[in-house]
Amino acid sequence: MTATQPISVIEESGAINGHAHGLSKQELSHCYRTMLLVRAFDDTCLKLQRSGRIGFSIPNKGVEACQVGAASALRKSDWIFPSYRDFGMALYHGVKPLDMMHNMYGNAQDSAKGRQMPVHFSFDAPIHFVSISSPIGTHIPQAVGAAYAAMMRKEDTVFLTSFGDGGTSSLGFHSGMNFAGVWKAPVVFLCQNNGYAISCPTEEQTASDGYAIKAKAYGMPGVVVDGNDLLAVRKVVGEAVERARKGGGPTLVEARTFRMGGHSTSDDPTRYVPKELVEYWAKRDPIERFERFLAQAGYWKKGDRDRLYDECMQEVGAAARAAEETARPALETVFTDVYADMPAHLRRQGQAAFDLAARKGDASAGDGKFPL
Amino acid sequence: MATLTLLQAVNDGLKTAMRRDPSVYVFGEDVGPKGGVFLATEGLTKEFGKNRCFDTPLSEDGIVGAAIGMALNGLKPVCEIQFQDFIFPAFDQIVSEAAKFRYRSGGQYTCPMVIRTPYGGGIRGGLYHSQSGEAYFCHTPGLKVVIPSTPHDAKGLLLASIADPDPVLFLEPKALYRSVKGEVPEGDYSVPLSTLRTVREGERVTVFCYGAMVPQAVKAAEQAAAKGIECLIVDLRTLYPLDEEGVLEAAKRTGRVVVVHEAPRFCGYGAEISAMIAENIIEYMEAPVARVTGFDTPFPNTLEHHYMPDDRRILDAIEHVHGF
Secondary structure (H helix, E strand, O other), X not given: OOOOOOEOOOOOOOOOOOOOOOXXXXXXXXXXXXXXXHHHHHHHHHHHHHOOOOXXXXXXXXXXXXXXXXXXXXXXXXXXXXXXXOHHHHXXXXXXXXXXXXXXXXXXXXXXXXXXXXXXXXXXXXXXXXXXXXXXXXXXXXXXXXXXXXXXXXXXXXXXXXXXXXXXXXXXXXXXXXXXXXXXXOEEEEEEEOOEEOOEEHHHHOOOOOOOOHHHHXXXXXXXXXXXXXXXXXXXXXXXXXXXXXXXXXXXEEEEOOOOOOOOOOOOHHHOOOHHHHHHHHOOOHHHHHHHHHXXXXXXXXXXXXXXXXXXXXXXHHHHHHHHHOOOOOHHHHOOOOOXXXXXXXXXXXXXXXXXXXXXXXXXXXOOOOOO | OEEEEHHHHHHHHHHHHHHHOOOEEEEEOOOOOOOOOXXXXXXXXXXXXXXXXXXXXXXXXXXXXXXXXXXXXXXXXXXXXXXXXXXXXHHHHHHHHHOOHHHHOOOOOOOOOEEEEEEOOOOOOHHHOOOOOHHHHHOOOOOEXXXXXXXXXXXXXXXXXXXXXXXXEEEEEHHHOOOOEEEEOOOOOOOOOOOOEEEEOOOOEEEEEXXXXXXXXXXXXXXXXXXXXXXXXXEOOEEEOOOHHHHHHHHHHHOOEEEEEEEEOOOOHHHHHHHHHHHHOXXXXXXXXXXXXXXXXXXXXXXXXXHOOOHHHHHHHHHHHHHO
16 A cells, blocks of 8 residues: 555544535435445345355445445436446446346346346446446446547546456556547546455555556546545545546546455455455445444434345345346347347357257247247 | 549548548547558548547557447447557457447447458568458457458448448458559448459359459469369458358359468368358369468568469469369
């Protein structure tokens, strides 16, 4: 970690020392509930994965304030180019847990039609939460290109792209930051520095004094913010968003946080994360910190957490049950959407796969002829 | 009709596309005021302004990544990679991203875009200004791969590629940029993708070729005709998705096939054509398929004329399959 002091708004005690956050009680409650919804979704997915009902999940515990704070600074007309640990941003803007659960199960209602691993969401409403891929950093220059399109049409849309500390070593980080700097594109680069890229700690990722400083070389501001402080993330990302919206160009925000779980459900972080580090960050839980702030503001009392978390768990649990009962995608979805129009060779391959499945009595062939 | 070189036809195609559609944007390294290292984009910045035809930083990954973002958000990017040999930093963006967006988002996000790039040997470019990488890309579902061999097709296929709803890799045979001339219609027209072009009729041997190999095949066929061997020459011109039925029909007509490409032989495009014939129409074949290709070596400089298939090697193969 560096000597640079992250910008912070909510002190550990919950006090905000006169900072004007400008949020209504309703907006604050929505932020709070969204963080609990992320945690409920996480907790549910972990159980579903451990019981073999879904194949894979990506834990978000500890980084909820980064996601929700950043998302809260965006309009629904803005675009998000997310990483796979960002779904709180989608939830904040109104994507339903059920739509996400369909993806976790890869069923017929999944927007990706069961083609992707779980957590690789794609939503085009109520906000553009652009289809997630697994390669690291490839989405970063894409956000810049999308921003260029908006600039050319003289729209005031802002494009937020989010990635982890590991993502800063990727080709896409360099090219995306460089293009955005040259084009003065309306992009906010959000680096969620959660301490580890799978198992690789910061000191093995970069020799630089943190990540925000890298902005300087690309001719844009770089800001370090306390990623476990929702109001601070909201403030810093909000300033970057407004600067971008007014034509002031891109910003790199480094949000310092900590991933309290593994990289994924296939990962065991106890093999590489020192216990003391987990204990240190456990005391800095972003949701508890936000609760202390809400309590001081008179918006939160003991019992609210359990009640709201239970509500979220029920919503997510119902979504999981509904997703589990939803049919698998039809066999034809293997062959559709490769191109706008299905070429002849895919039609032949699809027909052959369908005929074989029908001959062998495999229900996944669905009913009727290929393509349906 | 004007008589244009292939390079001028590409330039005309870009201008035509930009005039008909204000969402077409052209960019890449040195494509702005300079007009590109081969001058394919000459005059575009002047006519359409520096917002619509511009230079980018020297980063193929950035060029294609940004093109994808533009395409996702409603523009029609036509980006240039200066030489196909330099495309590999963008391989991830092309293969993992552009080609997969429609599929992985269930059609929510799509990438209608064109990546233009000169490929192939014949300019004494050595290892890194000569390669033919089409096979890498033809292995990528979701991507289209197009190679013209005449000025007429260069413009018509480019306009069809720009109008296409999916990402197209448009490979331009740089050896033909200035060496072939032909009549090119003025204004807007298109040559549909995934269609073959019969270059020459013949009943004895079928030669499949594309790009800079087409004129070589024609030369070989003229020499073969003088020996009484009439060749059917087919320019594949869209390598992927290929008009497979058209290929099989053309192969069946003679029962003797030669496939020509500059790229190395092993896992080259000719292997797919051979396999397609073996799988589907082996009973029509009078001879094994012959491949005339580059060697399985890096692309040499001084001796490039030995590496590149020419009329001499193609004629040899035609006579071989004819006499089998």
